[in-house]
Amino acid sequence: MNTPNSYDLVVVGSGAAGLAAAVSYAEATAHRAQPPRIALLERSTEDQRGGATRWTGAFLRITEERKLDPDWADHVQRVSGGLSDYEYCKTLERETPATLKFIEDRGVALEFNEFPIAHTFADGSPTMTPPGNPVGGGASIVKALSAKLDEHPNVDVHFQTEAIRLTTGEDGAVDGIVVRGPDGYATRLGAGAVVLACGGFEGNAEMLTRYLGANACDLPLIAPGIANNRGDGIRMALELGADTAGQFDMIHAEPVDRRTRKADAVLYGYTGGIFVNGKAERFFDEGRDTWDNTFELIGYEIWRHQNQEAYWIADAHSLDIPGIRNAWLSDVPPEQADTLDELARKLGLQPEALEKTVADFNSAVGPGEFDHTRFDGKATVGLTPPKSNWATPLDTPPFIGIPLTAAICFTYGGIRTDTNARVVTPSGVPIPGLYAAGELTGLFYHEYPPATSVLRSLTFGRLAGQHAAAQLA
Known part of the structure; x- marks a missing residue:
């Protein structure tokens, strides 16, 4: 194993969640005399960065006043039979205006185009209210946040790099991550905190078969970017005793x-x-x-x-x-x-x-x-x-x-987090130094009330970066 590098924050994945985490952390700590070092890990090549976010039209279940559909949290509760985390859903509702301001302030334009048939994005009732989406779809989010991240000289982006396992100190706090670069060699990156934001297990036929059963291999991917969603974040967090959430045998x-x-x-x-x-x-x-x-x-x-x-x-x-x-x-x-x-x-x-x-x-x-x-x-x-x-x-x-x-668009089952995006154990105790956001975090059961995947990825990625930044001595 090669000589370790030391970072204050390592983010795994460069979709909406990972970029929001890295950008919010970098900006929250930029005032320091010596800004902390940040590493962003991405399995793909640079021209394919952005994961699933890069390919989606990114419908947003929001009003033109930049608020989440007020029925959404209750809708999730109804279809899940009360199994979903209501506090988490209400946090998304509360944080949505700040998340939308976050991306708009960084160059993402929103539009509200008429849609030809009724939907229930407005308070649970069928309406023709135009849904929101970023101009240029999810690719515009990837482009804008990547550009902001590139403005910070203390950020290293490692492409064609796979996450292998998390490391911890004697006290159980996460203190690094072992990765494998394009040369095939393993390297440990020291880290004050790690944010897992590398998607579910849509691109892993073995895990799909394990949880979904027969014929899982017959599911084509809705977009090329999710081929890199191999369940790495879920696997690594479970190895440290993380709890799970969401229905593992259900998919969107x-x-x-x-x-x-x-x-x-x-x-x-x-x-x-x-x-x-x-x-x-x-x-x-x-x-x-x-x-x-x-x-x-x-x-x-x-x-x-x-x-x-x-x-x-x-x-x-x-x-x-x-x-x-x-x-x-x-x-x-x-x-x-x-x-x-x-x-x-x-x-x-x-x-x-x-x-x-x-x-x-x-x-x-x-x-x-x-x-x-x-x-x-x-x-x-x-x-x-x-x-x-x-x-x-x-x-x-x-x-x-x-x-x-x-x-297949995404898997339901994943890691459980609190409302600060901290990964928690089955008893609800946060694992020090470990965060997760995006579709590797479990939430849904039975049904997914749509047009919130990108929004919750951005929101809890942003919250993860803010919380991690606040922990710096």
Whole structure:
């Protein structure tokens, strides 16, 4: 092992959480006569820095007043059955304005564009309120915070460097980390504190199989950056006795267009159509809730029970929704045909089976007016599975379809932290010198109320950096 280097802070991972931690720490300590040394470790090459953050559109569940949806913390409690950490969720709500100011002050511009179908980002009720997102998506966050970090000469960024294990002193406090650089040799970096911010285990087939079971290897990655999320932070923290949180056998999966290799090619705008599997049979109530509360469940269902094969089928009614193409994130347009027979052949489905499924659906559609801006109550009658809202007959050409598969976005299970992002033991005692933020920290059970992943990564990364800075003598 090579001669150790000494740092005051080592951050593992250069996504939203890691960058927020490093920047907040560097800025909080910059006034010192001798600013502390900081190391940022990144498994990827420099041009691929940023992890999952680099590839996401980074929807933010916020108001234009820069506040978190006030229903979100309670929403998490409802869907988790009370298993999620409510205090942690309320901390995110309280800290959201400061987090948004943090990124805006450092060059990230926010925008609020109209979205074509209703969602529940505003106090739990379906609305057409424009969701927030950074101009340029998550890549703009990576670019802006990386540029700020580069302004500090006391920061060393180590690319193509893997974290192997944490080290501790005789008192049990974290005092360093062993890493492996691009030359293959192991080196110990001394550290006054370590922030783990290197994602979950989406890119580790062994861990996915261990926790999710059979067919975990069939989950494609929603973006290239998460291939580097190998569960290193979780493994290293568990070796020191850290507690866990979140549901380890559950994932955030999303329905994506399987015709493209584009990252984040998600289908959000499916309100007016139906989903069928490889046998051209419906398998999900497409109108049970708004898209933001069902797209993850549909993704998981496609992977777990539909052999990773599904199709979204719609007609001119969907094409008539203003701006609907903005909710189809693929770079390939939907397949289109004048008849269901022709559409089925383009998609590789059995034509008679698709025609029967659509005919059964059409005959079950109840009365009412279709309204994509709210729960319209326009439902099917006597059909299994039902369509509880937005059930409009598929009878007007052109008919359109998108072949789908489920892609993994992040894992639920991870390390437990307190509201200062300190890693804690099962008894709730913080492990001295160890912090964690982002998707390697567990929180969710059963469902993920969306548009908060980047926001919580930024928030608790920022809090980790601030808390670690305050501990300096």
